[in-house]
Amino acid sequence: METRELRYFVAVAEELNFGRAADRLGIAQPPLSRAIAQLEHRLGVALLTRTSRKVSLTGAGEVLLAEGRAILGAVAAAERRTRAAAEDQPSLVVAAKAGSSGEVLAKLLDAYANEPGAVPVDLLLCESNPHLPLLDGRADVALLHEPYDPTAGLDVEVLGAEGQVAVVPSAHPLAGRSQLRMADVSALPDLARWPRRDGTYPDGSGVEVRNLTQLFQLIELGRAVVVLPEVVRNGLAEGLVAIPVVDAPQVTTVIAWPPHSRSRAVADLVRVATGFS
Amino acid sequence: METRELRYFVAVAEELNFGRAADRLGIAQPPLSRAIAQLEHRLGVALLTRTSRKVSLTGAGEVLLAEGRAILGAVAAAERRTRAAAEDQPSLVVAAKAGSSGEVLAKLLDAYANEPGAVPVDLLLCESNPHLPLLDGRADVALLHEPYDPTAGLDVEVLGAEGQVAVVPSAHPLAGRSQLRMADVSALPDLARWPRRDGTYPDGSGVEVRNLTQLFQLIELGRAVVVLPEVVRNGLAEGLVAIPVVDAPQVTTVIAWPPHSRSRAVADLVRVATGFS
């Protein structure tokens, strides 16, 4: 199986339309049809069911889509990391979610900078999932939050844990309570559309939740409700209050890096991180 | 970067000889030279240093070798898993190290077999590292032992932990002791050659340690010394005794599976395993 075939299949599987997929790939539709047919023939497996009006994935196709995405990410990562290894002066890219854990990140980078043999660090602040740049080689290390961020296929080390709080408007009936339970929160109406783990949004009405400041605005307007790690207290606006949710799962901050990482700099940074946590 | 190029590069990087690599790949040497040169050109990076007498890897080459092996494994896994997903009756392959944790495995398989919706289970008993079949798709789940088996790039769930014991001949001076420390053990002579984590053996004299029964024979002959998890007591031969090593790291048995696994059967098995542990 060649990566070209995988790119083609992933494009078709995502578009579920040969014409658009060919467009996206910058080739004509017939060669694409043929390539997919060849791939299916070589695998001896039907990946798509075509009814001249609609294309859909078979079970095997769904498996190959997931595997193929991972492989294409790994290939992109391999290219980037190979090029990075050829640079005369190494550097380190750390990914973190924008607007969270600012001070733990600062402490970590300060501590690392004082290490002997420390390397210049670039920061990559992600609006969405900070684990993605790790998978395609754009970053060398990431700060993630279990269970929010997926850590599948990554090596991780736990840095710390914290409880979660519900954020509600100060004028809200629950605002006076000293603690809540998940049941209290999930009983409240939530009119916003939340991203899925892959970053896409469900269809329907409601605003798509994209970042914290926007989310807080929605909460003030009573159009969203959310349970978040305690640190959000720091950046909380005037009209909002945070109330501990006693039975919410603990959120653990972890430092993650790709498997097979042989980089001295990554090892140093992880050691520093786990040292003081 | 195409997988063909990666296959070619990995072959050359492993053989460090274009002729032998071409032989292994079943092609002639000139196209191989050209393919590697093209790959280097496209990446804009030197992967190999050639001095018409010797080929060696650059730093970037070593990175690409590691990444490339992982990618080729992932591609092989993708093909196998895609084909497996097309089978009308699903099945589950469980990998475990031959000659270890027999009873935990038996308990696990029994418990799983009683699950509703259980699927036929095939066992894959590995002489060497049981994580390898996970990486290239030959197995769906593996029982591993931290820190002996590498778990990089796998999802794991801890099943249990145990201490470690030193195995020595009954006639050995230490045989009467009730407990030992690592220092006691490492002071003893060890004439055997142990496999590295990648399965290869260092050069030199001494027998290559390949499995438990052979290892026990070496110990009886006073040619090897080893610290192993407590379970080995069960299969211990007459002339050997096991003595707890109090400061050895705990060995944890983990159940591991590839990331992105969407299989119902894998999820069921993991749930059963963590349920009773």
Add this chain to the structure above:
DNA sequence: CGCAGCGATACCCGGCCGGTATGGATACCG
């Protein structure tokens, strides 16, 4: 100095990838 080993270069051929043109099936619409 001659030879052997090894990678690079030169050159040719065939297969495959990609393009255009077109066919066949199906849903939608007047």
Add this chain to the structure above:
DNA sequence: CGGTATCCATACCGGCCGGGTATCGCTGCG
């Protein structure tokens, strides 16, 4: 119910690239 638009498959052609053979250039060794 016929026309049409949409969409995937097939047919066919041309150019590129991957692979083969022959050979050269370099280097360490006897």
